[in-house]
Amino acid sequence: xxxxxxxxxxxxxxxxxxxxxxxxxxxxxxxxxxxxxxxxxxxxxxxxxxxxxxxxxxxxxxxxxxxxxxxxxxxxxxxxxxxxxxxxxxxxxxxxxxxxxxxxxxxxxxxxxxxxxxxxxxxxxxxxxxxxxxxxxxxxxxxxxxxxxxxxxxxxxxxxxxxxxxxxxxxxxxxxxxxxxxxxxxxxxxxxxxxxxxxxxxxxxxxxxxxxxxxxxxxxxxxxxxxxxxxxxxxxxxxxxxxxxxxxxxxxxxxxxxxxxxxxxxxxxxxxxxxxxxxxxxxxxxxxxxxxxxxxxxxxxxxxxxxxxxxxxxxxxxxxxxxxxxxxxxxxxxxxxxxxxxxxxxxxxxxxxxxxxxxxxxxxxxxxxxxxxxxxxxxxxxxxxxxxxxxxxxxxxxxxxxxxxxxxxxxxxxxxxxxxxxxxxxxxxxxxxxxxxxxxxxxxxxxxxxxxxxxxxxxxxxxxxxxxxxxxxxxxxxxxxxxxxxxxxxxxxxxxxxxxxxxxxxxxxxxxxxxxxxxxxxxxxxxxxxxxxxxxx
Amino acid sequence: xxxxxxxxxxxxxxxxxxxxxxxxxxxxxxxxxxxxxxxxxxxxxxxxxxxxxxxxxxxxxxxxxxxxxxxxxxxxxxxxxxxxxxxxxxxxxxxxxxxxxxxxxxxxxxxxxxxxxxxxxxxxxxxxxxxxxxxxxxxxxxxxxxxxxxxxxxxxxxxxxxxxxxxxxxxxxxxxxxxxxxxxxxxxxxxxxxxxxxxxxxxxxxxxxxxxxxxxxxxxxxxxxxxxxxxxxxxxxxxxxxxxxxxxxxxxxxxxxxxxxxxxxxxxxxxxxxxxxxxxxxxxxxxxxxxxxxxxxxxxxxxxxxxxxxxxxxxxxxxxxxxxxxxxxxxxxx
Numbered sequence: 083x084x085x086x087x088x089x090x091x092x093x094x095x096x097x098x099x100x101x102x103x104x105x106x107x108x109x110x111x112x113x114x115x116x117x118x119x120x121x122x123x124x125x126x127x128x129x130x131x132x133x134x135x136x137x138x139x140x141x142x143x144x145x146x147x148x149x150x151x152x153x154x155x156x157x158x159x160x161x162x163x164x165x166x167x168x169x170x171x172x173x174x175x176x177x178x179x180x181x182x183x184x185x186x187x188x189x190x191x192x193x194x195x196x197x198x199x200x201x202x203x204x205x206x207x208x209x210x211x212x213x214x215x216x217x218x219x220x221x222x223x224x225x226x227x228x229x230x231x232x233x234x235x236x237x238x239x240x241x242x243x244x245x246x247x248x249x250x251x252x253x254x255x256x257x258x259x260x261x262x263x264x265x266x267x268x269x270x271x272x273x274x275x276x277x278x279x280x281x282x283x284x285x286x287x288x289x290x291x292x293x294x295x296x297x298x299x300x301x302x303x304x305x306x307x308x309x310x311x312x313x314x315x316x317x318x319x320x321x322x323x324x325x326x327x328x329x330x331x332x333x334x335x336x337x338x339x340x341x342x343x344x345x346x347x348x349x350x351x352x353x354x355x356x357x358x359x360x361x362x363x364x365x366x367x368x369x370x371x372x373x374x375x376x377x378x379x380x381x382x383x384x385x386x387x388x389x390x391x392x393x394x395x396x397x398x399x400x401x402x403x404x405x406x407x408x409x410x411x412x413x414x415x416x417x418x419x420x421x422x423x424x425x426x427x428x429x430x431x432x433x434x435x436x437x438x439x440x441x442x443x444x445x446x447x448x449x450x451x452x453x454x455x456x457x458x459x460x461x462x463x464x465x466x467x468x469x470x471x472x473x474x475x476x477x478x479x480x481x482x483x484x485x486x487x488x489x490x491x492x493x494x495x496x497x498x499x500x501x502x503x504x505x506x507x508x509x510x511x512x513x514x515x516x517x518x519x520x521x522x523x524x525x526x527x528x529x530x531x532x533x534x535x536x537x538x539x540x541x542x543x544x545x546x547x548x549x550x551x552x553x554x555x556x557x558x559x560x561x562x563x564x565x566x567x568x569x570x571x572x573x574x575x576x577x578x579x580x581x582x583x584x585x586x587x588x589x590x591x592x593x594x595x596x597x598x599x600x601x602x603x604x605x606x607x608x609x610x611x612x613x614x615x616x617x618x619x
Numbered sequence: 620x621x622x623x624x625x626x627x628x629x630x631x632x633x634x635x636x637x638x639x640x641x642x643x644x645x646x647x648x649x650x651x652x653x654x655x656x657x658x659x660x661x662x663x664x665x666x667x668x669x670x671x672x673x674x675x676x677x678x679x680x681x682x683x684x685x686x687x688x689x690x691x692x693x694x695x696x697x698x699x700x701x702x703x704x705x706x707x708x709x710x711x712x713x714x715x716x717x718x719x720x721x722x723x724x725x726x727x728x729x730x731x732x733x734x735x736x737x738x739x740x741x742x743x744x745x746x747x748x749x750x751x752x753x754x755x756x757x758x759x760x761x762x763x764x765x766x767x768x769x770x771x772x773x774x775x776x777x778x779x780x781x782x783x784x785x786x787x788x789x790x791x792x793x794x795x796x797x798x799x800x801x802x803x804x805x806x807x808x809x810x811x812x813x814x815x816x817x818x819x820x821x822x823x824x825x826x827x828x829x830x831x832x833x834x835x836x837x838x839x840x841x842x843x844x845x846x847x848x849x850x851x852x853x854x855x856x857x858x859x860x861x862x863x864x865x866x867x868x869x870x871x872x873x874x875x876x877x878x879x880x881x882x883x884x885x886x887x888x889x890x891x892x893x894x895x896x897x898x899x900x901x902x903x904x905x906x907x908x909x910x911x912x913x914x915x916x917x918x919x920x921x922x923x924x925x926x927x928x929x930x931x932x933x934x935x936x937x938x939x940x941x942x943x944x945x946x947x948x949x950x951x952x953x
Binding site for chain 2: 088092094095096097101104105108148150151154155158159160161164165168169171210211496498499500502503504554555
């Protein structure tokens with residue numbers, strides 16, 4: 083348990099992705115089987131217990147420690163699992179520390195009423211870090227910032243194999259993954275990826291570099307379609323298994339029983355998950371209501387009915403089409419979707435175009451309807467096979483130009499790692515006219531990239547020179563009609579948000595330009611964003 | 620006779636009427652006994668100061684040789700007389716030269732422990748328990764959540780991280796007096812004999828420790844006039860410097876912080892610490908409560924920190940305790 087506890091501890095304090103990867107890879111290399119497999123499963127969410135409810139843990143600790151001392155401690159720490167881990171008064175002469183596999187075995191076989199007693203023994207045997215890890219595991223919330231994607235990447239690094247290999251065979255594996263580790267260490271065969279209902283690593287598009295790429299590529303070689311603003315999903319029905327995978331191979335089917343129910347076919351579709359109402363797509367904000375939920379209530383599904391818009395066919399019956407050219411896959415896809423005849427699964431239509439100039443015009447002037455809500459265009463070579471990864475040439479994405487708004491810098495926060503000595507995270511606001519006619523800045527978003535190192539140094543200096551208040555790592559910066567720094571912010575879209583005072587939330591905001599020259603009073607108004615919001619939703 | 624006839628809290632600090640002197644006064648007084656060299660306990664501008672040789676040397680480094688009108692050195696265990704009161708200094712185990720001050724008068728003894736810890740520290744003499752009627756204790760970590768783990772394990776965390784992230788400068792925030800030198804000594808004990816780089820603010824104090832026989836090994840200033848970006852190096856600096864422009868000279872710095880507060884995750888996160896090292900120069904909950912049990916004084920007086928839980932513990936364990944709630948003693952870098 084010690085090594086696992088230390089891993090969780092370090093992961094929880096390490097913000098950088100590369101740092102997390104190093105910690106994970108080193109742990110998976112050094113820890114023995116089956117411990118590392120259980121640890122991996124707990125991090126990827128493939129192992130959770132929910133064995134202990136907070137009330138039970140509280141009861142166990144209050145039998146050991148004076149309730150008043152516990153209350154004072156909890157008040158100071160603020161997190162139940164952490165408080166218990168820290169205050170637990172160990173009885174002397176406790177047993178040896180339990181190892182992770184032992185904990186997993188015991189929890190799988192124990193009856194619920196036995197858990198408190200087992201827990202007490204373990205808490206006596208472990209040190210504070212071990213107790214914290216145990217309680218996090220028991221309550222089913224590790225929350226140390228490790229996605230399944232990251233864990234798979236660490237595995238790929240460990241075995242020096244492509245991440246797509248791991249993604250493809252992942253769904254055939256079960257914890258504690260001993261065959262997988264044996265293969266990665268060069269001690270065993272590659273585990274079979276031939277599992278029905280498995281995830282197929284996806285093909286990704288390069289960003290189009292217009293107009294330079296127009297010189298290099300022929301318009302006639304490509305098909306174009308709109309780039310829909312939803313979630314890329316792989317919809318699978320194979321060997322009796324229905325699955326809905328995110329583009330990184332996470333199974334998100336639980337949140338979308340309505341979509342799973344519609345997968346009345348044998349095959350694998352590459353498609354966009356959207357909220358679809360009578361054949362028309364709703365905003366991304368609506369889709370967000372459906373994401374990351376353990377279940378979906380009937381009411382939620384009625385309010386935000388989900389569907390998929392198909393754009394590729396990887397498996398038709400038992401035919402693996404991935405080596406076939408896009409032109410052939412497309413023909414098969416059109417027939418496949420037509421035969422389904424289900425409003426929850428429709429076809430992403432191709433957009434014919436004569437030459438690059440015509441395509442440029444189309445992107446700038448999308449026709450009425452769903453196209454207005456598209457993020458841009460996708461280009462796919464007619465002769466391209468479906469290959470995992472992001473090859474240069476066969477597929478391109480050509481996003482719409484971002485929205486721009488002039489906002490005023492209001493708060494700045496210190497960054498992490500290389501930026502720990504810099505104020506690099508900026509909260510910016512726009513003007514709002516109050517009922518009495520006065521104007522005040524209201525925060526509308528936060529951006530922490532889009533500038534060069536030289537610009538960062540200047541921004542940092544501006545923040546330090548114009549700080550009016552500090553709260554921990556955050557500084558409030560002088561910003562009023564007569565003084566302030568205007569940041570031109572680029573963003574992809576706008577959503578209504580009840581959590582933000584301004585009522586709007588930006589997607590993917592970044593600093594586009596720093597307007598050292600522009601007076602703060604001339605920054606944009608909230609009403610400008612509100613108008614855009616009406617157009618978007 | 621009441622205990623408060625021998626010692627009582629006043630706005631300037633703890634005052635001893637029959638000896639006419641203050642202990643660690645927060646404003647200038649005629650006569651002071653100083654328990655240790657930290658700025659909130661040892662201030663300049665007093666008339667006569669009584670302290671250990673080490674504490675006087677620390678004050679001279681921090682404030683200049685004229686920090687007080689007159690000084691008197693007291694070795695641990697020797698008895699001095701102030702008015703009607705016998706004064707003795709005992710090791711407190713907090714930092715180099717730190718002392719508890721025992722006052723005896725008319726058959727009663729009060730021990731003012733200053734800041735203290737009970738565990739071994741290679742940079743200072745171990746705390747010595749002194750039987751007394753009243754034990755005056757700090758309460759910095761007076762909550763049961765604070766149980767500092769063994770030092771060696773914390774140092775191993777740092778050394779392991781250095782191996783895992785050889786491209787990053789490991790910046791260890793440590794209070795300039797005491798903690799910094801202790802971290803260095805603990806690293807040396809763990810077998811780390813590379814050069815350790817230090818912030819300018821630590822140089823004088825490091826030299827002072829070495830002059831008192833605390834060997835720190837190879838040290839060098841973390842200056843910018845070389846091309847060195849300090850990849851894979853340990854750099855020790857006052858905590859404030861790590862959050863500041865100063866840290867920009869380092870390659871992808873990994874911020875660590877050696878403090879008892881690092882036991883609580885939210886505290887570490889607030890400071891953007893990536894590697895919290897739980898190393899404290901103050902006693903933890905067990906050290907504080909075990910000391911009260913061991914000494915069995917008739918009363919415990921708590922000076923500053925988290926008194927509430929200790930008062931509750933004392934009530935549950937039949938020890939009479941009260942909070943003096945002295946102001947002016949900071950504990951943020953503990």
